Amino acid sequence: MIKEELIQLNEKFENEIKGAQDAKQLNEIKVKIFGKMGALTILSKSMRDVSAEERPTIGALINHVRNNLEEKISQKEDAFKQEELMKKLDNEKVDITEPSKGFEVGALHPISRVIDKLTDICVEMGFSVVEGPEVETDYYNFEAMNIPKNHPSRDMQDTFFITENTLLRSQTSAVQAREMEKRKPPFKIVCPGKTYRNESDSTHSPIFHQLEGLVVDEKISMADLKAMLTTLMKRLYGDDTTIRFRPSFFPFTEPSIEVDVSCPNCHGKGCSTCKGTGMLELLGAGIVNPKVLEMSGIDSKKYSGFAFGFGLDRVAMILNGITNIRNFYKNDVRFLKQMR
């Protein structure tokens, strides 16, 4: 008798719990079951009337029903809480397309980004980054580079002079002799920096930037130069970059070459950047002239070296699609902003 009642009660309240609309209703149901006058409380009291042999079974059944209903209520409560949380989160929703606040960053200059990138690559290859003065002596800028006074090769560069013997360096090559005097081979150096030429027109700025590299060791060859520059250019412009040598002349290298690099814009097919040739003239390089080594106290019988140099303004222009060199030095924020 009591057993059937228990089963009915269990079923009835399971349904009620399931149908509860909110936490309040659920609470009312809870009272109806477990309250002082609750259905289960009353039934539990009627245990007194149950025979001794039936008591353990009924007792277990009551416990079972209690646990079951308590669990159902608890589950329902959790569901209500979850629902409430979801509603709260939904209400807090923002328009994610509104602009960000309070954190406006600036930007590095395109030329210094190129310097950072190139010097990082070179340091990984074992080069040390060095610097030299921008106001340089005639000796280091020219004479130690095998460009004697009144020599025709001086015509290759229009130079700003300060006095008869001091000038604004016309090439970062000026650091070569300074470093060779200081160091013992083997060594590898690169020098980024400002250089100056007495010329100014739409494609020339009197101030521009170069990066000079010098390697001195035993048995350094043009093949080493090829391997090194290929690595450098691949890292700079991408893995499919190729380079090509052409004969040239610099007083401080012999043999001297110009290095063409496959156009990173069209990958050699020909476009407006490379004027349809597929290649860009980018570097000057060569095997260090033994005279230059000797002048700086390096035994040219034992050691040889290669040197390379290139204009960083041009590298930055090609890398970033910049067409006017003058923009680099105007420092217009509208220009710089695009490098964020």
Next chain:
Amino acid sequence: MKVTYNWLKELTGVNASPEEIAKKLTSAGMEVEEIVYQNEHLHDVVVGKILKIEKHPQADRLVVCQVDIGKEIVQIITAATNVFEGAIVPVSLPGADLVNGIKIQKAKMRGVESCGMFCSGEELGIDENYFAGAGVNGILILPSDMKIGQPIEDALMLNDVVFDVGITPNRADCMSVIGIAREVCALYGVKLKKLNLSYDIDVYAKDTVRDYINVKVETENCYRYMASAITDVKIEKSPLWMRARLNAIGIKPINTLVDITNYVLVEIGQPLHAFDQKLIGNNQIIVRQAQKGEVIDALNHNTYSLDENVMVIADDKKPMVIAGVIGGIDSCINPDTKTCVLEAAVFDLKSIRVTSRKLGVRTDSSARYEKGVNVANAEIGMARALHLVSLLKCGKVARGIIDIASRKNESRKIVGSIDKINEILGVEIPKQDMVRILNSLGIETALLGNKLNCIVPPFREDIENDNDLAEEIIRLYGYDVYDKINYKLFENSKITEGCHHPRLLLERKFRNALVEHGFYENISYTLVSPDLVQKLNLKDERVNLVKIANPISEDISCLRSSIAHSLLLNLNYNLSVGNKDLKLFECGKIFISQKVENSDLPLEKDMIGMVVLSNNFDFFNLKGIVENLLNKTSVNYRIERSKEPYLHPGISADIMVSDFKIGSFGKIHPVVAQNYDLPENVYYAELDSGYLANLPEKKYNVQNISKFPIVERDLAVVVDEQVKVGDMLDVIKSACGKLYYEASLFDIYRNENLGNNKKSLAFNIKLSDMNKTLTDEEVAQVIKKVLKAFTYKFGAVLR
């Protein structure tokens, strides 16, 4: 250097197309920068004969001509007045596209058909110097013996192709047609044609060259001086073939003798000079340095004052020629010249270069001399000139040539090492190819084991060692060998340790931090106008600007002595183009003209400067940024009121390390702001990044932290305006003693109610003990102590 295709063909016998020759020359390092086809605008222009001229029925000023153009007779209408029946004239036919842009079509002129146009010299791109009649105002009347119907480019020898070749400074020998011809021969593996250097000597005359001229060389800047005499000179127009060559490369034909000197200059690279013998005083040529005060009227109609640095060719009284540079007007060849003295000399290249620069005169002659003419060249040049005199029959060559030489230039023997050459090139070039290439360049080479025995001709003064030989070999062997090799990075080299530059590394930290603070990096011209001294109101050593001796213009004539100048200019520029809310910075050098020990060079300092013009930005925002940067270094600094003349005296600070200023920051002085056309709320800071980069790296000394919680108290007091917050924070620290953890100011409040010249300061004080949780009582005691010290030291009153 301009050379023509036909000229090269004559010296080499190479028949390849102009385009192919140009390509090969370029690949061997003789870059052909331009190819000009002389006949580009001469097609469809032929020699014609005017058979008949009739009046135009509808127009008074026009005539109708019947013209024989060889294969047919055409009708042409012209307004020209210098034409006549029987005249031979250039006729441009339909399809012609003349140099002045005129395109010829069949047309009706006042109802009568015209099948072309007669051409003036100008319309063919030539002038009177090139061809008689080309300069007249009207149609070019051609000689009557010209073949009717012949293309005009052939008739007037305007059918050559001109190459403009870039010659590098090491190849003075290629400043000549023969030099470039040698390269062409090497590229095609053929032998240079022998130049005709033979000439007739006037054997019947009893006078020799010494009867006409004596030569003395009194300066060591003249290495060789050759002179010959030519009698019975005929000064007239040169033959068309010679004029054509000179005209093609842009040299104006003048007369036989002058044209011969120019022809030899271009062909052999040997400058020559022709004197009128009777104008040489006392028949005496003296090669000497000029005396100060001597003057000369030059062929370019300028008068030059000379001095000891200038070498001259003089007679017994006066300078006649500025040696190697330009001739004088008083002794030059003229229509009345009967006897000519011809000079072929070699001078010191530096001497010529200095003179040419100093006087501002550059001529075809000086251009060769200052690159270096070799001593052996003079005799080839002289012989070639005398050959041309004989050929043109423009004079008789007197017996004998005077030749005074202080230097010889003979072939040199050098020994090249095949191993070393391959080591330099890093690729293996077959021995036989090395020998073949060097021989083709005129360097007589024999193989002896692993050595190259070379005889270097005088004209290749640039070849001295294995590196030079390696270059000659590889440029002709072809640099494309490197396209195929796959060499590993530093395959045979020792490992070297790569290392960043410490200052660039520190600057990179600064730059990245500033970018995160919203700053844009600038790179400005370090060259500035000297007015920065006045604009920035500078007073110290920074007024000593480093000045350029040869500036482009005043506004970029000095090196900056302050980065502030650059950044304030950039700020102004950005405002002018409508940019707002500006934060800019720059890393770069400043330059101060002062004696640096053991150096001729001025002082260079590496600085980082930053400038801000933005609402809601004040001195303390700037201070925060500066502190943030300094905190990246190990510098131990203090700040003082700034003495920078361009900063606001009350809103600025200098950053000091003992007595040395390493930076400053603050508001720009209102007068300076005005100097740069800027509003007043501009803030500027700079740091000596060179100094900071030299400090040891920042070290961190980490203290143990307490297990017990931090206790916080706020304390607000009223003090006089003059009391410094920094001093009060110091007092809190010492009053709290061991229990001090942190203290900060979190509010400043000013109000009339506080009283005149008063401010209320609110501090947050954090206390902590290593061994226990602090009780309220202990905390109260410490705060009491702080307050007491505040009252005692600053007259503070609790709020």
